[in-house]
Amino acid sequence: MTTIQKFEDVLSVETEELxxxxxxxxxxxxVDEAHRTQYxxxxxxxxxxxxxxxxxxxxxxxxxxxxxxxxxxxxxxxxSYTIPESVADKSTVPILYExxxxxxxxxGPNTLDKLFDxxxxxxxxxxxxxxxxxxxxxxxxxxxxxRIEMIxxxxxxxxxxxxxxxxxxxxxxxxxxxxALKYAQYVNDFGIxxxxxxxxxxxxxxxxxxxxxxxxxxxxxxxxxxxxxxDSRQEAGEVTxxxxxxxxxxxxxxxxxNISLKPTHLGLDLGRELxxxxxxxxxxxxxxxxNFLRIDMEDSAITDxxxxxxxxCREFYDRVGPVLQAYLHRSSDDLALILSTRLNVRLCKGIYxxxxxxxxxxxxxxxxxFMALARQALEGGAYVALATHDRPLIARLEQLxxxxxxxxxxxxFQVLYGVPMGGKLQELQSRGFKVRIYVPFGExxxxxxxxxxxxxxxxxxxxxxxxxxKE
Ligand SMILES: Cc1cc2nc3c(=O)[nH]c(=O)nc-3n(C[C@H](O)[C@H](O)[C@H](O)COP(=O)(O)OP(=O)(O)OC[C@H]3O[C@@H](n4cnc5c(N)ncnc54)[C@H](O)[C@@H]3O)c2cc1C
Numbered sequence: 001m002t003t004i005q006k007f008e009d010v011l012s013v014e015t016e017e018l019x020x021x022x023x024x025x026x027x028x029x030x031v032d033e034a035h036r037t038q039y040x041x042x043x044x045x046x047x048x049x050x051x052x053x054x055x056x057x058x059x060x061x062x063x064x065x066x067x068x069x070x071x072x073x074x075x076x077x078x079x080s081y082t083i084p085e086s087v088a089d090k091s092t093v094p095i096l097y098e099x100x101x102x103x104x105x106x107x108g109p110n111t112l113d114k115l116f117d118x119x120x121x122x123x124x125x126x127x128x129x130x131x132x133x134x135x136x137x138x139x140x141x142x143x144x145x146x147r148i149e150m151i152x153x154x155x156x157x158x159x160x161x162x163x164x165x166x167x168x169x170x171x172x173x174x175x176x177x178x179x180a181l182k183y184a185q186y187v188n189d190f191g192i193x194x195x196x197x198x199x200x201x202x203x204x205x206x207x208x209x210x211x212x213x214x215x216x217x218x219x220x221x222x223x224x225x226x227x228x229x230x231d232s233r234q235e236a237g238e239v240t241x242x243x244x245x246x247x248x249x250x251x252x253x254x255x256x257x258n259i260s261l262k263p264t265h266l267g268l269d270l271g272r273e274l275x276x277x278x279x280x281x282x283x284x285x286x287x288x289x290x291n292f293l294r295i296d297m298e299d300s301a302i303t304d305x306x307x308x309x310x311x312x313c314r315e316f317y318d319r320v321g322p323v324l325q326a327y328l329h330r331s332s333d334d335l336a337l338i339l340s341t342r343l344n345v346r347l348c349k350g351i352y353x354x355x356x357x358x359x360x361x362x363x364x365x366x367x368x369x370f371m372a373l374a375r376q377a378l379e380g381g382a383y384v385a386l387a388t389h390d391r392p393l394i395a396r397l398e399q400l401x402x403x404x405x406x407x408x409x410x411x412x413f414q415v416l417y418g419v420p421m422g423g424k425l426q427e428l429q430s431r432g433f434k435v436r437i438y439v440p441f442g443e444x445x446x447x448x449x450x451x452x453x454x455x456x457x458x459x460x461x462x463x464x465x466x467x468x469x470k471e
Contacts, residue, residue: 004037007046018048027053031074034059039068096168148179152186159192207441210417211255218429220412220436221257222294223250227442229264233274236267240278244285251289259286260294260438263306272305276312287317292344294385297323299352300359307334318342321385325350326370327359335373341381346414347373348387367393371400378404378411385436387414391424398431408432416440 027050034057037043047055055074062070071077086092155172163170172187172194174180187194211221223246230236243261250257259282266278279295286293295310297303310322321344324331328350335345349366350359360366367390374397377384386397394413401411412434415421425435 004042004046007042007049018045020051021049023050023052025052029053029055031055031057034074035061035063035068035070038070038073043073095171148182149186152183153190155183156187156190156192207439208249208253208255210439210441211257212253214417214437214439215256218435219425220434221255222260222414222436222438223257224260224262224296224438224440225265225442226440227265228262228298229269230267231269233267233270236265236270236274236278239265239267240281243282247282247285247289247291250291257439258292258294260296262296262298263302263309264298268302268305268309272309275305276309279309279313280316283313283317283320286319290319292319292321293317294321294323294346297325297348297350300328300354303328303330303334307338311338319344321345321383323348323387324373326373327354327361327366329358329360331369331373332376335376335380339377339380339382343377343380343382344385345377345382346385346387347377349390367396371396374400375404378406383409384411385414386411387438389415389419389421391421394424394428408434412436414438 029046029050031038038057047053056078057070057074059070064071083092155170159170172180172183174183184194207223211223214221225239225242225246227239230239243259243266246259250259261282263275263279266275266282268275283293293313295306295313297306307322310320313320322338323346324335326347326349328334338345347370349370360369370388370393374384374386378400386394388394388397397413408431413425413428414436415425415438417437417439428435
């Protein structure tokens with residue numbers, strides 16, 4: 001079993017020519033959903049990789065257009081089984097929908113609160129508050145363990161009394177794979193045979209294809225959902241849920257990736273308390289999977305808040321790290337305050353336009369401060385992520401690493417996905433150094449690029465043209 005996307009890279013490394021993977025004549029390829037993806041480059045590559053295989057298509061919706069015809073592509077119909085036939089055979093049966101509202105369903109903010117009170121009545125107030133923070137979204141609460149058990153009990157009872165005696169079967173639809181498995185388990189415990197049928201729609205997402213491909217080339221990855229400065233609590237909550245989910249998806253697909261996020265994306269403009277609440281939810285999801293969280297540094301108006309948020313999160317979980325910007329005069333003092341052997345800090349030049357009173361403007365001054373901060377952090381025992389594409393600066397950093405005789409476990413290099421580095425990254429890897437690639441993704445990327453353009457027109461060219469290009 002495979003997917004057509006896996007044939008994307010069937011090129012010889014040396015000649016860049018398409019490679020034959022298996023020329024045997026007794027290979028049979030059964031193509032599911034054969035009306036899709038069978039007419040383009042990927043299909044051509046697959047057929048070239050398996051030149052003598054027999055391709056048999058299966059589809060519920062054959063298409064017949066000028067350039068795309070399922071029948072033409074696969075060489076005629078072998079057999080068909082139509083919906084009217086399956087209805088006549090009773091393989092297809094009607095689904096009867098029954099509106100039923102167990103007391104535990106979630107309708108809106110009020111019922112959400114009532115639900116909490118009902119489910120967690122026995123817990124002391126401070127525990128209730130903690131649970132509330134953790135399950136602050138509908139989806140999370142929908143997946144809470146005891147709620148699933150209660151609903152499964154209710155479903156089993158209803159099924160045994162009203163559905164089964166009439167000779168019917170039943171289906172339960174769940175919001176995620178994990179929840180579906182839980183429902184099946186509990187309903188079974190209540191004496192009903194249930195089988196989970198899991199259907200997912202590309203749950204990994206394209207960002208994971210990029211992350212996994214980079215992992216395969218030996219790179220570590222940081223994922224970032226593009227966006228910043230949300231306008232409402234609701235939006236901040238949605239972004240928070242997306243980050244929580246991202247940790248789960250990283251763990252589920254096994255990519256070597258951590259997360260980086262911007263405080264204003266989690267609602268810092270709407271208040272530090274709100275942002276901290278959201279941030280702690282993301283941090284606890286990171287803690288659950290033992291993963292790391294980087295808190296990006298934004299403009300100087302929120303440097304204090306961002307460092308305070310970082311400290312609050314660190315009390316809760318060790319594997320959280322801040323970013324310091326070399327263009328800011330204050331960064332050395334900030335570093336001194338947080339420096340310890342348990343610090344994991346990213347150093348970068350800084351991307352916002354800042355006033356000369358608070359920030360170096362000359363590139364050479366910024367680079368010198370970058371070097372001074374790197375030395376200060378490394379000598380102080382911190383783990384340091386050196387985020388820059390500036391090759392002369394990278395050469396200076398390599399010299400510093402040699403001078404301090406640092407082992408590769410003490411630092412890593414970081415670059416943005418898509419910025420051409422002319423073989424430098426492979427060179428760093430060949431020295432045994434860790435290289436991490438920062439991959440921003442998500443629908444907000446266009447807004448993000450536009451905002452960057454307004455903030456600092458000098459970098460617009462990079463961001464717009466290179467953010468999503470491959471190296
Ligand atoms: C992993 C990572 C995380 C970052 N996190 C933050 C953060 O939290 N806060 C913050 O303020 N800034 C952050 N930055 C941005 C950083 O501060 C710089 O503004 C940015 O990296 C450009 O500076 P440079 O060090 O690459 O050097 P530059 O001297 O600006 O660039 C060196 C060369 O790299 C190329 N280059 C640089 N950036 C790009 C690009 N985007 N596209 C194409 N080519 C490029 C150019 O050819 C340029 O000549 C981050 C950068 C990276 C790589």
